[in-house]
Amino acid sequence: MRRRTFGLAAAALAATVAIGPSFAMAQDKKVTIGVSIPAADHGWTAGVVYHAERVAKLLMQEHPGLNVIVKTSPDAASQANAVQDLSVQGLDALVILPTDPDQLVNSIKDVKDAGTFVALVDRAPSVNDNSIRDLYVAGNNPALGEVAGKYIAETTPDAQVVVIRGLPIPIDQQRQDGFDKGIEGSNVKVLDRQFGNWSRDDAFKVMQDFLTKHPKIDVVWCQDDDMAVGVLEAIEQAKRTDIQYVVGGAGSKDMVKRVMDGDKMIPVDVLYPPAMVATAMQLTAGNFYDQVPVSGNYILDATLVTKDNAKDFYFPDSPF
DSSP: OOOHHHHHHHHHHHHHHHHHHHHHHHHTTEEEEEEEEEEEEEEHHHHHHHHHHHHHHHHHHTTTTTTEEEEEEEEEHHHHHHHHHTTTTOOOOEEEEEEHHHHHHHHHHHHHHHOOEEESSOOOSSSSSTOOSSSSOOOOOHHHHHHHHHHHHHSSSEEEEEEEOOOOOOHHHHHHHHHHHHHOOOEEEEEEHHHHHHHHHHHHHHHHHHHOOOOOOOOOEOOOOHHHHHHHHHOOOOOOOOEEEOOBOOOOOHHHHHHHHOOTTTTEEEBOTTTTTHHHHHHHHHHHHSSSOOEEEEEEEEEEEEETTTTGGOOOTSOO
């Protein structure tokens, strides 16, 4: 993810050198980009906020005529109001990572219908087409689940697994469908599935329930590294030794460090980087300043992080 982002920045720099003064003059063009994202309610969204604010500053330094307004919202209703507030500020573009895409689809479509460039990030509504966005930037949700499922099926082919899902929104279902595909044809048995709301506290409670209900569990799959923290705590408190390992997702620095260190409870992780919002912001700015046509889908890889490659994905200064 970081390599792709760097490549975009390098391309922009090369364009500046190649085009010279005329390009520099173009940077004075007045453009306003609104960025609407969830508030930092857990580690992954804290990473989203961090990267959005970081890249907003970098883009405004690079383009003197650019104004980037970042707004965070704790829930879908608040985010709908935030989008409305942004839209009355004369937006040229909206970059939005919706809290709940189906609840926000009308707000997004209203902005798009007004002629504003819309970049949708991470979470798409059930109907995700050109009527609501110009650009879609996301991690590969089906692959996140499938990569985890295949790893478990190949590593522990007769595993009894419990699953902690995220929230009941489309990307959760995509991950779940991918996981089911990954274990298809194996002897892996799913004992239970419950929502953990991408929260370490909720996942802790769900895992406590699983530990009470199921006397033997081999593996835990949870869709998010924050939830994995709660899962590990519940296992430790219960002093259960039957659980062989936990597979999370996102690539948080703490989980990647565990993989690097050879922690037997976290042998792998699956990438789903919060910096994807930065990619969407850079591509959106490029649409206005770099004369690069920007539209369609930009889907990131769901890389399996192992002890062999973990050092390539460990960034200790990141908030997540």
